[in-house]
Amino acid sequence: MTALDLWLIPLLMALLVGIVCPVTGTLLVTQRRVLQANLISHAVLPGVAVAVAMGIDPAIGGVISGLLGSLMSERLQRSQPAGQEAVINTVLAGFLGLGVLLIPVLDLRLDLEALLFGDLLIVDWYDLTRVLVAAAALLLLLITRYSQLVFVGVDPDGAVAVGLPVKTLQLVQALVTSMVIVSAMAAVGVILVIGLLCAPVLPGLSRVSSLRAAMVQSALVGLALSAVGFLLAVPLNLPPGPLIGVVCMLLLSLPRLRPANS
Template identity: 60%
Template sequence: MDSAWWMLPLLVALVVGCLCPLTGTLLLLQRRLFLANLVSHAVLPGLALALALRLDPGFGGVVSGVAGALVAERFSRPERPGQAGDEAVLNTVLAGFLGLGVLLIPLLGLRVDLEAVLFGDLLAATGWDLLRSLGALAVLLSLLGWRYRQYVYLGVDPLGAASAGLPVRRLRLLLTLATAFTVVTAMTAVGVVLVIGLMAAPALLALGGASSMRQSLWRAAALGTALSGFGFWLAIQPGVNLPPGPLIGVLCLALLPFGAKALP
């Protein structure tokens, strides 16, 4: 098989497979994983506006995704996760931003391949997609190296972290930005709808039996990389010929029973 055409998409799949579980693990430890789902839907209005203004769609998606997360946090209580009404706020913001994005496309007269945006088109990945995914991974690793101990504290005891004077709001905003970068980067590989599975399933499995957050992070990254690589390889096999993004999403679902058993 000629490797010229599939090498670049494979590299994008591997980088995204490493990036998504790292972000997902941080969110899962803080019990904020639904934020990734919200951001993944909230990027659509920004993508539409950026296309209309002839700007980089990735930039518009990040701005819109962060805006959706900030609106949700404004009307919920992030310092007290699980409060009644918070899920209603998050779901309302998610639906509202998604609906706004869908409305903007015909209103602005745009021609957008919604199927590719929602479910990914990994085989159409470009060198720019690879550079953007590597940049997002570098940003996240830099954030972990800079604020690792504070994120450990925030994940274990958020109220204690606030009482100890940690910049909780700033830490959450930085993670929200990283989540938006991750979602926009993964859009090419698995789409904005399926990215949540790649964030959640490897992180869930990696947490079982882990002795530290660092161990959970590297386990999740290794598992996500293997999952994305295998999903892409399987999708391009003769006789299979399936879209890699949805197939990777199905493989994430297959991990769920193992992840549930791994948790204490």
């Protein structure tokens, strides 16, 4: 790896994640399913641990595990309609706890801190390829199901009433979300990724005229947040992932960038 690659790859990774995560987050926020994404981000850990133990790509295990966590949550929520958020948080804690337990049980040498909080400075071209694959899956979903995604976001009950395959659409979206979250692990970790999924979406969301406009706006904001976090981390000698998370929080504190109804 050349000296240029040492800085170019992390910067490209930060910028790509800063675009893909907010676009995914826009779908989740408009459908009021952000908590489900938070569950997925924690549920990837057991799959990553098992994949490492089996000697396969951790991303494959993480995507499968994240999807299983989402499916388990959806199933359990049907029997607990009055406590859906409690179910999601319980499944989240269970999968995260299982992942932490599997590391010593399987005798793994796994950098848990880097997995949870990211380490942009050690990413390589393979990590970058994962983000591109996740971006391609997201783009395919948007191209083929854009009108249905808009309908579900505006009127989920109406979408069910007219016969749209809402459950299937949510399953596919959960798969794509898992891919995006796993691909972002190297940049911001599975814990801090929720910041990039949500923060860029909120400023000005109530002022956009369409889902497409909201996604473009959030992608631009996310791009700026990731760039600022990365470029501040270099001179300050701080880890970029956590710094990007802090910048996401600070964004919402700026009076002119707060949501209009705040």
